[in-house]
Amino acid sequence: MTNEKKSLWKNVVELPGNFWRSIFRNPLPSSDRERAATSFTNFFLHIQPVRVNKRTLKPTTTFGLGLISFYLFIILTLTGILLMFYYVPSTTQAYDRMLDLRSSVAFGIILRNLHRWAAHAMVAVVFLHMCRVFLTGSYKPPREFNWIVGVVLFILTLFSSFTGYLLPWDQLAFWAITVGTSIAGYAPFIGKMLKFMLLGDVTVGQEALLRFYVLHVVVLPVVLITFVGVHFWRIRKDGGLAKPEVEDEPKAITAPVAAPVAVSAEGGRKFTVQGLVRGAFVKVGVLDEDTVFSWPNLLIAELAVLMFTVAVLMVVSYFFNAPLEHPVNVMHPPNPAKAPWYFLGLQEQVSYSAFWGGVGVPALELLLLVLVPYIDRGKEGIGVWFSRKRFLANLLFLIFVVINVFLIIVGTFFRGANWQFVSPF
Ligand code: HEM
CATH class of the missing domain: 1.20.810.10 (Cytochrome Bc1 Complex; Chain C)
Known part of the structure; x- marks a missing residue:
């Protein structure tokens, strides 16, 4: 097969993959970051919380x-x-x-x-x-x-x-x-x-x-x-x-964070969540371990x-x-x-x-x-x-x-x- 034919063949075979990716921007989530991204980048899912x-x-x-x-x-x-x-x-x-x-x-x-x-x-x-x-x-x-x-x-x-x-x-x-x-x-x-x-x-x-x-x-x-x-x-x-009502209820994450990037134990049921906000790596909220990814x-x-x-x-x-x-x-x-x-x-x-x-x-x-x-x-x-x-x-x-x-x-x-x-x- 000539190089030209090969690249044509490659394009045809890859088309479905590209087509799929143009609609669904994230792969099937395998990490918490991807699970969060799936929720807020999908039109139908973004009505739900992460x-x-x-x-x-x-x-x-x-x-x-x-x-x-x-x-x-x-x-x-x-x-x-x-x-x-x-x-x-x-x-x-x-x-x-x-x-x-x-x-x-x-x-x-x-x-x-x-x-x-x-x-x-x-x-x-x-x-x-x-x-x-x-x-x-x-x-x-x-x-x-x-x-x-x-x-x-x-x-x-x-x-x-x-x-x-x-x-x-x-x-x-x-x-x-x-x-x-x-x-x-x-x-x-x-x-x-x-x-x-x-x-x-x-x-x-x-x-x-x-x-x-x-x-x-x-x-x-x-x-x-x-x-x-x-x-x-x-x-x-x-x-x-x-x-x-729960005493000392943890607050929801309110800061405009791209995605929570680090989670560390804070004691009890609470965890500190850090994320990238306008380029800076800061604490963006506290997570309740009573929550799970949507x-x-x-x-x-x-x-x-x-x-x-x-x-x-x-x-x-x-x-x-x-x-x-x-x-x-x-x-x-x-x-x-x-x-x-x-x-x-x-x-x-x-x-x-x-x-x-x-x-x-x-x-x-x-x-x-x-x-x-x-x-x-x-x-x-x-x-x-x-x-x-x-x-x-x-x-x-x-x-x-x-x-x-x-x-x-x-x-x-x-x-x-x-x-x-x-x-x-
Ligand atoms: C077309 C009719 C309705 C639809 C499709 C609808 C849908 C929903 C859904 C999906 C939820 C969240 C999950 C759940 O509670 O099962 C909800 C919550 C709620 N609904 Fe409705 N609903 C309807 C009618 C009503 C009526 C008739 C009332 C009261 C008069 C009502 C008051 C509420 C309230 C206050 C919540 C929040 C409850 C909570 O925070 O636990 N809804 N509704």
Whole structure:
């Protein structure tokens, strides 16, 4: 082979290597320095800290509920985009498109199932995540604002699911939304206007379908992902997850250091970290031995939670089909017409008093939820499940949860024709 041919051959063979290196600037990390560099030079990883507290990785700290909420949102976005290739938001076509999806689109049925079950799961998991944050006192300073961002995320999750409910345009969808939006109509002064704005008409019809579609596929997801971004950013700025107070807590590394280059024992659990700051070799912080590198420890935990979420959702979607009832018949309301399950507690309350059940009590609950970190200002029991120091707060919150879950169960299983009590057994 001539030299010219040899170098051409070399270039062709080396191309994949160069190509790979142009994307991933670091080799697979084999030292602490490289582990740190991998975290802060990768776009997707740099949202995470270079080191993470070991507590964060313990499954019982969070049960991965925030992460599962996020993964469900990603799954919903991906499956939702695929569904948009088939769906038409028209009262004459929507239902038929659902039938086509079930019978003639490759993997259509599993796609719809995944989307539907992930939506239900997200409502439940976000709620559970909120419970875990409360019961571990993790809304206390400096995390008050992130709690409020969380409450907004919870409301957005409910409305994303609610707006999607109408889209199949079957009896279940039509009457659930008719009931749901009539609850909004009970608000004093603005109720009627609010309902009209939602429906674009006085009843659920073509205008409502189009409005719900636009809210469901564009407005709510964009607002939701923006708030999720703020939520994650705040977790970083608030110093990671809340943890119990430790005496003489080591400080985080704050100096602009290229990478920690030397670590030496300082006594106890603490280590001095030295690094190169603007050319000088100086002490840049103290390391807590309770922390580990995010790469690969946090990454592995995150991937495990992702695999768990996808696996459970796949199994459920394989065995259980999302419901599709008869096409809309405005002359034949089911008796009883029920809102989606997460609003059935509201519907149950409405059956006692339209205003207080549908508007007064929920508005008060929402206000109290937003104000939680400002009402409970004690600084004890942070980051600890069911801390005795927070007995009263946890008790009140659990009463709130139990009452709401109880109302949903009653509305779902114990209400029959004309909203009379029935036995599900
Ligand atoms: C779309 C909905 C949500 C997503 C994707 C989400 C995601 C997350 C993630 C990934 C974490 C860190 C890990 C974990 O705690 O599991 C977190 C922490 C947190 N979340 Fe959420 N969250 C959502 C809704 C909420 C809600 C409804 C609340 C409360 C009302 C809330 C309040 C908080 C707070 C205060 C933290 C910090 C907790 C700590 O420091 O231990 N989040 N969230």
